[in-house]
Amino acid sequence: RKEVEQDPGPFNVPEGATVAFNCTYSNSASQSFFWYRQDCRKEPKLLMSVYSSGNEDGRFTAQLNRASQYISLLIRDSKLSDSATYLCVVKTSYDKVIFGPGTSLSVIP
Amino acid sequence: DAGVIQSPRHEVTEMGQEVTLRCKPISGHDYLFWYRQTMMRGLELLIYFNNNVPIDDSGMPEDRFSAKMPNASFSTLKIQPSEPRDSAVYFCASIASYQRGGGTGELFFGEGSRLTVL
Numbered sequence: 001r002k003e004v005e006q007d008p009g010p011f012n013v014p015e016g017a018t019v020a021f022n023c024t025y026s027n028s029a030s031q032s033f034f035w036y037r038q039d040c041r042k043e044p045k046l047l048m049s050v051y052s053s054g055n056e057d058g059r060f061t062a063q064l065n066r067a068s069q070y071i072s073l074l075i076r077d078s079k080l081s082d083s084a085t086y087l088c089v090v091k092t093s094y095d096k097v098i099f100g101p102g103t104s105l106s107v108i109p
Numbered sequence: 110d111a112g113v114i115q116s117p118r119h120e121v122t123e124m125g126q127e128v129t130l131r132c133k134p135i136s137g138h139d140y141l142f143w144y145r146q147t148m149m150r151g152l153e154l155l156i157y158f159n160n161n162v163p164i165d166d167s168g169m170p171e172d173r174f175s176a177k178m179p180n181a182s183f184s185t186l187k188i189q190p191s192e193p194r195d196s197a198v199y200f201c202a203s204i205a206s207y208q209r210g211g212g213t214g215e216l217f218f219g220e221g222s223r224l225t226v227l
Contacts, residue, residue, distance in 0.1 A: 095164075096165055098154060102152070
């Protein structure tokens with residue numbers, strides 16, 4: 001079983017739609033959680049950290065369920081510029097940083 | 110402040126040749142990571158260092174791969190001999206630990222080295 005799993009998609013949604021991505025991780029000792037965004041042929045960049053109480057950054061909301069080892073990302077009012085691959089990231093003990101396979105999003109006009 | 114710098118950006122080589130990829134982390138960062146990205150396998154962690162010491166190399170695919178970090182500002186990933194299945198984008202990333210002021214936990218990536226082995 002992979003350490004971090006995501007639905008690869010692709011998700012094709014119209015502008016203005018709300019879309020949700022899910023992620024599960026296998027190591028219950030994982031300490032920190034993040035969502036990264038990767039544009040085609042570019043390096044990954046941090047989108048947002050994920051906190052236990054859930055957190056919001058504009059149109060983006062991230063949630064963490066430690067008991068279920070589950071992380072989610074909700075994007076509201078999708079924009080064309082949101083088209084990218086979204087990577088779920090887990091930092092385990094000893095500061096090992098593991099990336100999920102990514103979920104591809106295409107926002108269609 | 111300069112970001113993570115990788116070289117070469119692109120390399121095309123023939124099977125059997127030695128390949129050396131280079132990385133300069135952000136000054137002050139005490140962790141350095143090497144990842145490999147392919148369509149089939151996504152972003153795989155190969156090895157990471159803390160204060161120039163390898164912590165976990167379990168992701169290194171086989172003995173043909175080796176990585177070193179002789180000082181805090183330089184790391185290499187070497188493939189010898191290279192094979193067509195090594196074709197991928199290799200990313201280097203660095204991060205400052207919490208003790209070094211890395212409160213956000215953000216991993217900073219270089220632009221990657223795109224390797225093609227013919």
